Amino acid sequence: MAKIIRAQRARKPTVRSLPKKSAKKPVAKSPARAAKKSLKAPKPWTPAEVREAFERFRKANPEPKGELEHLNPYTLLVAVVLSAQATDAGVNKATRTLFAVADTPQKMLALGEEKLRDYIRTIGLYRTKAKNVIALSEKLISDFGGQVPRTRVEIESLPGAGRKTANVVLNMAYGEHTLAVDTHVFRVANRTGLAPGKTPLEVELGLEKVIPAAFMLHAHHWLILHGRYTCLARKPRCEVCLINDLCRWPEKTV
16 A cells, blocks of 8 residues: 555656746837937917018018909809819819809809709819709808808808808908918918917917917918918928928928
8 A cells, every 4th residue: 555655656747847937128119209209399489470470471472362263252152162172273164154154142043953063063072062052052042131141150051161161251252350271271380380280270279379460361361372382291392481480390491
């Protein structure tokens, strides 16, 4: 019996100690991430710098004009609605013949949606836009006596019209100090550091805070034109920029 017990003990597996896990080495931060964290937000423009920038814009172009062709507040409204995701040049090409036959809500309804589509077929999303133009024309007649309203809320209630549309119409048709933020204004405001923002509304409110009242009537035209012809998206023309010495963009070429 004692021999059997000794044999069983001899066959009992021995427990081996597992190797200790080595302590994890701290992961080194990538140079790009470290650099990103070290970057500081650009220094805000001073009131004197903002005034200087718009003084230069005014001196170079005292009476800037929007590039959408129109005959009255109604055709301006229609042109802006048609310009969504389209170029001003493309819209003008279509509306020159359209507005010759339909420059009021009543005439647009008489033209009808099907014929309207034929006039604006070269513009992107023309089917949806034709439907909106007919619907907003009906609403103008039924709710506003055929006239384009003078408040942002009322214009925004029209089919196909948003805040940007309302701001353009109020500014260009009625001389209000509104500021429409399109892709050009959004880019210029963020790139230069004039009024950084993550959304068009944030940029709009930021610009309204910093731009002096004396420049507000033409401010959005100056910024649009600057973004369209100088502060280009892919290759900004810093060498001919009127405000390159004030701009906060770290990658400017001058």
